[in-house]
Amino acid sequence: MEFKRSHMCGELRSENIGQTVVLMGWVAKKRNLGSLVFFDLRDKTGISQIVVREDDELNHDLASHLGSEYVVEVKGDVRERESKNPDIPTGDIEIVAEKINILDKANTPPIYIKDDDDVSENLRLKYRYLDMRKPSVQKNLKLRSDIVRTMREYMYDNGFTEVETPFLTKPTPEGARDYLVPSRINQGEFYALPQSPQLLKQILMIGSLDRYFQIVKCFRDEDLRANRQPEFTQLDMELSFANQDDVIAVNEGLIKTLFDKYTDYEVTLPLPRMDYSEAINSYGSDKPDLRFGYKINDISEIWKGSDFKVFADNTSEGRSVRAINFKNLADKYSRKQLDKLTDFVKEYGLGGLSYIKYGDEINSSISKFLTEDITAKLVEKLAIEDNDLILIAADKDKKVLEGLGALRNKVARDNDLYEKDYALTWVVNFPMFEYNEEEDRYVSQHHPFTKPNEDDIHLLKTEPENVRTQAYDIVINGDEMGGGSVRINNSELQKEVFEALNLSEEDIKSKFGFFIEALQYGTPPHAGLAYGLDRLVMLFAKTDNIKDVIAFPKTQSATCPLTEAPTFVDKKALDELALIVRNDTDGIND
Numbered sequence: 001m002e003f004k005r006s007h008m009c010g011e012l013r014s015e016n017i018g019q020t021v022v023l024m025g026w027v028a029k030k031r032n033l034g035s036l037v038f039f040d041l042r043d044k045t046g047i048s049q050i051v052v053r054e055d056d057e058l059n060h061d062l063a064s065h066l067g068s069e070y071v072v073e074v075k076g077d078v079r080e081r082e083s084k085n086p087d088i089p090t091g092d093i094e095i096v097a098e099k100i101n102i103l104d105k106a107n108t109p110p111i112y113i114k115d116d117d118d119v120s121e122n123l124r125l126k127y128r129y130l131d132m133r134k135p136s137v138q139k140n141l142k143l144r145s146d147i148v149r150t151m152r153e154y155m156y157d158n159g160f161t162e163v164e165t166p167f168l169t170k171p172t173p174e175g176a177r178d179y180l181v182p183s184r185i186n187q188g189e190f191y192a193l194p195q196s197p198q199l200l201k202q203i204l205m206i207g208s209l210d211r212y213f214q215i216v217k218c219f220r221d222e223d224l225r226a227n228r229q230p231e232f233t234q235l236d237m238e239l240s241f242a243n244q245d246d247v248i249a250v251n252e253g254l255i256k257t258l259f260d261k262y263t264d265y266e267v268t269l270p271l272p273r274m275d276y277s278e279a280i281n282s283y284g285s286d287k288p289d290l291r292f293g294y295k296i297n298d299i300s301e302i303w304k305g306s307d308f309k310v311f312a313d314n315t316s317e318g319r320s321v322r323a324i325n326f327k328n329l330a331d332k333y334s335r336k337q338l339d340k341l342t343d344f345v346k347e348y349g350l351g352g353l354s355y356i357k358y359g360d361e362i363n364s365s366i367s368k369f370l371t372e373d374i375t376a377k378l379v380e381k382l383a384i385e386d387n388d389l390i391l392i393a394a395d396k397d398k399k400v401l402e403g404l405g406a407l408r409n410k411v412a413r414d415n416d417l418y419e420k421d422y423a424l425t426w427v428v429n430f431p432m433f434e435y436n437e438e439e440d441r442y443v444s445q446h447h448p449f450t451k452p453n454e455d456d457i458h459l460l461k462t463e464p465e466n467v468r469t470q471a472y473d474i475v476i477n478g479d480e481m482g483g484g485s486v487r488i489n490n491s492e493l494q495k496e497v498f499e500a501l502n503l504s505e506e507d508i509k510s511k512f513g514f515f516i517e518a519l520q521y522g523t524p525p526h527a528g529l530a531y532g533l534d535r536l537v538m539l540f541a542k543t544d545n546i547k548d549v550i551a552f553p554k555t556q557s558a559t560c561p562l563t564e565a566p567t568f569v570d571k572k573a574l575d576e577l578a579l580i581v582r583n584d585t586d587g588i589n590d
Contacts, residue, residue, distance in 0.1 A: 001024070001073055001101070001103065002073065002099070002101050003022040003073060003075050003099075003101075004022060005022050005023065005024050005073070006021045006022045006023075007021050007022070007023060008023075008043055008044070008045040008046075009023050009025045009041050009042055009043040009045055009046055009047055009048045009090070010043070010044075010045030010046020010047065010048070010089060010090060011045055011046075011090075012048055012078055012090050012093050012095075013089070013090070013092065013093065014080070014092045014093060016078045016093065017078050017079060017080055017093060018077070018078065018079075019077070019078050020075065020076070020077050020078075020098075021075070021076065021077075021078055021095060022073065022074070022075045023041055023043075023048055023050075023073070023074050023095065024041075024043070024071075024072070024073040024074075024103070025041045025042050025043035025071070025072070026041070026042050026043070026069050026070070026071055026072075026106075026113075026133065027039050027040070027041065027042075027066050027067065027068060027069060027070045027072060028040040028041065028042040028047055028068075028113065029068075030063075030066055030068075032064055034054070035053075035054040036051060036052065036053060036054065037051075037052040037060060037063040037064055038050065038051055038052075038094075039052075039063060039066060041072065041074060042113075042133070044138045044142075046088065046089060046090060046135075047088060047090065048090050048093070048094070048095055049081065049085075049090070049093075049094040049095070050063075050074050050076065050094070050095050050097050050100075051094050051095065051096050051097065052096075052097045052100070053096070056097070059097050059098075059099070059100050062100050062102070063097070063100060066102075067105065067106060067108070068106065068108065068109060068113075069106035069109050069113065069130075069133075070102060070104070070105055070106050071102070071103040071104040071106070072100055072101060072102050072103060073100070073101045073103060074095060074097050074099070074100050074101075075097070075098050075099040075100075076095040076096050076097040076098045076099070077095065077096050077098065078093050078094075078095055079093065079094060079095075079096055080092065080093060081093055081094045109127070109130050110123070110127055110130075111123060111124060111127050111130055111131065113130060113133050113134055114134065115134050115135060115136045117134075121547070121555070122555065122561055123561075125547070125553065125555065125560070125561040125562060126561035126562055127562075128551075128552060128561075128562050129562075132551070136548070137548070139541075140537070140541045140543070140548055140549045141549075141551060143262070143537060143540060143541055143549075144533075144537045144541075144549055146262075147258065147262065147533075147536065147537055147540065148215060148533070150257065150258060150261055151215070151235055151254065151258075152215070154253070154254050154257050155213045155237070155254075158211070158250060158253070159210070159211050160211040160212060160213040160237065161209055161210075161211060161212055161213070162212075162213055162214060163204060163209065163212050163213075163214060164214060164216075165194070165197040165200040165201065165214065165216065166194075166200075167193055167194060167217070168181060168191040168193075169191060169192055169193075169194050169200070170191070170192060170511075171190065171192040172192065172195065172198075172199070172511065176195060176220040176221065176222040177220070177221035177222060178192035178193065178195065178219075178221060179192065179193040179219045179220075179221045179230075180192055180193075181193065182577040182578075182579055183577075184576050184577050187577065187578040188578060193219035194216075194218055194219065195218055195219065195220050196218050196234065196236065196530060197214065197216060197218075197236055198447060198449065199449070199512075199515050201214075201236060201237075201238040201528060202238065202449065202487055202515070202526065202528075203515070203518055204238060205238055205239075205240045205487075205523070205524055205526040206518050206519070206521065206522070206523050206524075208240070208524075209238075209240075210239075210240045210241075211237075211238070211239050211240070212236075212237065212238045213235065213236060213237040213238075214234075214235075214236045214237075215233065215234070215235055215236075215533065216233065216234055216236050217231055217232070217233055218231070218232055218233070218234055219231050219232075220232075224554075224556050224557070224558055227535070227538075227544075227545070227546040228546070229534065229546060229550065229553060229554055230554055230558045231554070232532060232533075232534055233532075233533040233534055234530045234531060234532060234533060235482075235530065235531040235533055235536075236528070236530045237250075237484075237528055237529055237530070238526060238527070238528035239526060239527055239528060240524040240525070240526045241524050241525055241526070242525070242526060242527045243470075243486060243525070243527060244428070244470050244472060244486055244527060246527065247472070247484060247486075247527045247528065247529055248270075248271075248426060248472060249270075251474065251482070251529055252269050252270060252271055253269075255267060255271070255424070255474070256269060258536075258540070259422075262540040263421075263422070263540065265421055265422050267424065271424050271425060271426055271474075272424075272425045272426070273425065273426040273427075273428050273472075274288070274425050274426065274427050274428070275427075275428060275429050276427055276428065276429050276430045276431065276468075277429070279427050280401055281296065281298070281401065282295040282296055283295065283296065283405055283408065284296055284401040284402055284403070284404050284405015284406070284408060285402075285405040285478070286427055286430070286473065286475075286480075287427070287473065287475045287478055287479060287480045288405075288425070288427075288475065288478065289409055289412070289423065289477060289478025290423035290425060290475075290478075291412075291418040291419060291420050291421070291422070291423045291477060291478070292412045292417045292418050292419050293419075294324050294325070294326060294327075294408055294411070294412065294417070295324070296322050296323070296324055296401065296404050296405065296408065297322060297323050297324070297325070297381060297382055298320055298321075298322050299321050299322065299323050299378065299381055299382070299392070300314070300315045300320045300321045300322075301315075302321075302374055302377045302378060302381065303315055303321050303374070304316070306369060306371075306374065307369055308366060308369035310394060311369075311394050314394040314395065319394060319395055319396050319397065319400070320394065320395075320396075320397050320400060321392065321393075321394040321400075322392070322393060322394070322400050322401065322404055323378075323382060323390050323391065323392040323393075323404075324390070324391050324404060324407070324408055324411075325382040325383065325384060325388050325389075325390050326388065326389040326390070326391065326411055327385070327388055328385075328387045328388065329387070329388070329389040329411070329415060330357035330358060330359065330363075330387045330388060330389040331387055332389070332415060333355075333357075333389060338353075338355050338365075341353055341391065341407065341410075341411075344406070344407065344410060345393060345403040345404070345406070345407055348399065348402050348403035348406055349395070349399050349402075349403065350393050350395055350399060350400065350403040351395065352393070353391055353392070353393055353407075354366045354391070354392040354393070355389065355390065355391055355392070356370070356378070356384075356389075356390040356392070357387075357388075357389055358379075358384050358385070358386065358387070358388045358389075358390065359386050359387055360386070362375070366392075378390070391404070391407065391411075393407075409478065422476065422477060423476070423477060424474070424475070424476050425474075425475050426472050426473065426474055426475070427472065427473045427475055428471070428472045429453070429468045429469070429471075430445055430446060430468065430469050430471040430472075430473075431445050431465070431467070431468060431469070432444070432445065432450065432452050432456070432460075432464065432467035432468065432469045432497075432500075433445060433464045433465060433467065433500065433501070435465065441501065441502040442464050442465070442500060442501060442502070443501065444501065445469075445471075446469065446471050446483070446485055447485075448494075448497050448498060448501055449485075449487050449488055449494070449497075450469045450470070450471050450485040450486070450487065450488070451469065451470045451485065451486040451487055451488045451489075451493075452467050452468065452469055452470070452493075452497070453467070453468045453469060453470060456468050457493070457496075460496050460497065460499075460500045461496070461499075461500065464500045467500075469485060470485055470486035470527075471483070471484070471485035471486075472484060472485065472529075474529075474531075476539060477539065479535055479539070480532070480535075481531055481532060481535055481536050481539070482529050482530060482531035482532065482536075483529065483530065484527065484528050484529025484530060485527065485528070486525070486526075486527040487526050487527060487528070488519075489519065489523040489524065489525050489526060490519065490523070491516055491519040491520050494516060494519060495508065495516070498512070534546050534549055534550060537549040568581075
């Protein structure tokens with residue numbers, strides 16, 4: 001480099017006219033008009049237009065041969081642009097080149113460096129270093145950095161100490177699969193990459209840190225779905241001598257700080273709280289999207305003893321019939337479109353979907369069973385009016401609620417039924433356990449260190465399915481942005497919970513022995529919460545793809561097209577770890 005950079009490409013404005021500046025960046029676009037050569041120079045802040053005159057033979061010849069994505073430095077004078085461009089911040093000025101130096105040449109890029117390119121995701125991730133030159137990616141990565149900085153400043157201002165916890169730790173049960181790391185020194189033994197720093201942050205409270213936080217990588221080896229990555233980032237925190245209200249108050253302050261800084265939306269505190277049972281029964285989800293209404297209604301009583309055997313049998317056999325009234329949408333859905341909705345709910349295990357289009361004439365898939373009495377009761381129960389579309393399903397509660405909850409979100413999305421930009425709520429009073437039919441036992445709905453509600457502790461041995469917890473999730477726009485709980489701070493209660501999970505003394509000792517011992521040396525009441533940072537950045541970036549806010553994301557198959565990870569390792573490395581790799585087709589990999 002011959003000169004020292006004086007400005008970034010996107011910084012120059014009319015007040016810089018007459019100044020001599022030095023810019024460095026990438027050639028984004030070039031136009032050769034013969035007598036003049038124009039090219040746009042781009043860096044992370046934006047672009048500036050460079051002009052090279054024909055009478056400047058050396059620079060004119062050099063500029064004529066510049067290729068896309070060449071890295072150059074330009075020294076020149078800022079002048080007012082004759083043909084202004086109102087679409088870019090630097091559109092009032094241009095730089096007349098005095099000196100151009102090529103810092104590096106570039107091959108023809110395999111993808112276009114523009115936001116509206118039509119390139120496959122796999123190709124964009126393979127050439128991520130080119131993809132991230134796009135303004136949209138630059139903007140998202142800058143936003144992520146700003147949000148992390150805001151979070152850190154808030155945590156420091158509220159008395160938290162930042163502590164790093166190790167990545168090489170002990171495998172833990174009661175969660176997703178761990179990523180395992182073989183030990184060369186202790187052959188045959190394995191570390192695990194942490195799914196979260198759960199036990200270690202609780203031990204920090206036992207160690208009297210009082211308030212801890214960390215922006216930390218976490219890892220889960222699980223089948224990927226949309227907006228899920230094998231490695232993700234959390235804002236993790238834990239507070240001593242704190243209860244649920246204390247944690248919620250601290251986090252509502254953080255949430256308001258973020259919304260005030262990164263949106264125009266005015267968050268009103270305190271945020272509403274919704275009981276888990278209300279979330280499930282009214283919205284079919286423990287992370288309800290409250291930007292629109294359309295609650296799920298239980299209409300089982302209306303169909304008891306009716307001639308419609310499907311609904312009547314479900315009600316008599318302990319299942320339920322439930323419905324959603326989509327107001328004023330009857331004329332939006334043809335029979336073919338309703339068939340597609342039926343196919344949609346079948347993906348959630350439901351056998352079918354009944355519909356009623358209400359108006360002067362009732363059009364329904366179950367019209368012959370709609371007696372005057374049943375119709376009148378439905379109209380009253382569901383507040384039915386002309387042109388309303390009622391969608392009905394029957395099955396086991398869990399299945400019908402999950403299916404209708406997903407249907408509710410789909411219909412809202414397809415018809416843009418959103419009444420507000422943001423909807424925030426806490427969901428509280430989660431069940432302690434859920435029954436896992438494959439394992440034939442109860443498993444923790446959150447994790448086994450969550451403290452039961454005081455009123456329900458006596459039910460641990462007799463009615464574990466009815467035990468509620470002091471757990472809480474912050475839900476924004478139908479996404480769980482963060483979750484936490486009050487923790488168990490008594491070794492005897494912790495053992496009771498382990499026993500309810502059907503863990504043997506040997507299991508408890510081998511998996512949690514160090515933690516159970518730590519609880520016996522004076523453990524303060526403590527509680528915590530962790531945010532999914534990637535999801536939170538998505539919210540403020542207004543994107544629906546988690547890969548847009550991660551510098552080097554993985555694909556849906558948990559691979560990295562850029563580095564080609566994961567990959568095989570050679571036999572020498574395996575031998576050092578005392579490992580033999582076996583695959584399904586070839587047997588042992590030598």
